Amino acid sequence: MEISIVVVNRNSKSFVDKLIGSLKNSCSDFYACKEIIIVDNGSTDGSLEIYRSYAKNINEPEIKVVPLGRNTGFCYATNIGVRLARSELVAILNPDLYVDADWLRPIMEDFEKMPRLGVVQPLIYWYQKPEEIQATGLYMDLAGNYRANVFGSKTLLAPFGAAYVVRRSAFLEIGGLDPFYFMYHDEVDMGLRMWLAGGLVMLEPKSRVYHYMGGVTPQAPYIKFLKVMLARRNQIFTLVKALSIAWLFVSLFLLSLVNIIRMIKSKEMVRPIISAYYDIIRNIRHIALQRQMFSKKRKLNE
Template structure:
């Protein structure tokens, strides 16, 4: 991050028990470390880190998953675009799979209100930064001033779909979201949610299935009108069954 002035790295350890925190302390002494006693979830862990940054007056906060690999200059590109408009609340890089590196994992997303469905884009819409309806929690640069108006991630989600909720809340307040196609990172998708041994829920941790279903129902209730809610149910019921099937 040689092109970013006055930046700091904050690592939130979300209740790990494998001794990795001590290894980080020994190798990277300039990193700010926060140790949670228990796993606070994706939302709780990130919220603790964001509150730490807000208390210290940072202009921007970059959320970045620990199963990612970044490219040189990715953050500088995001910051430069954020400085073009105060209406821009947050921006994400173009996210590729770790393997194969040529396949896009997330290029932004579209939200279908009548189905309560968040669709992921797998194709780049433009060579320049472009607007999107929701952005991935895997990697988000957010404006701190926006958080004072919109709030942090909703801890009721714990993990999954909290990024869609956050995006919808930002857009509801009149802010914009973008994807920067020249800012690139790679993501080892599902690294934290898969089991090495196949169980009754396939290779996915059973908690992942639970959170996926629970949070989509929660999101339907939160954002859909009554007609939209009942129209969306058959679609989601079929989708839940399909996702359970392909996890095997």
């Protein structure tokens, strides 16, 4: 089995050298790693030029740079990278991380042993504190809130979005990441769709990567609003798209109560949460179409 690595870049200049150095190390020690694909979302900080320089000077593994010219969102850019990949296994990485030299080997062994396996997440540690665990995977409660895998179970609903490996054929079969999400909650939606289509999602604790968390996310006030709005909107979208009618009513009722409590506790939450519901109503036709398309692919119930 071979593996391709896809990195979606957006203004990550300060992280490029450590990321590429660690990926080159891991690929040189592991023959099955054939290519690194950098999909650039309109970077303006010089990181695109640095990646291009690496692509010219490194032959093994091959580095391909795909400039999109604008910020298309993490989901759209990821799908571009996965479609361009030549391997059946594809690692999807954020740009603000680095990896252990042997991080790919246990993951690839998992895929070889389990034909139904669709997604594997490595154990993710903090970039700044490499001895502390940051993420072990995600679950979702009845209200659609995603929760950390605090018990360290190897079976997950979804990977934490900073780093995971997919079986390309299964990923594309369920439609990849949904570009409507732009960013946030996309991995939960993908993991849920993978499960309901008959695939498996798991954690591989023998594989380690180190993630900065928010290292390339701007901190402007509008970005804070956008983060809350997209997270709440995408949460609702995931429920409407994937759940059966009975579970959907229960989840939406509970989620609405949670959102009301959020708005009562913090005035800053009022505008982004109301905007999230408005955007759902505005895009109801698109959501209904997505629900119909997914219902044809699902093989399991909740």
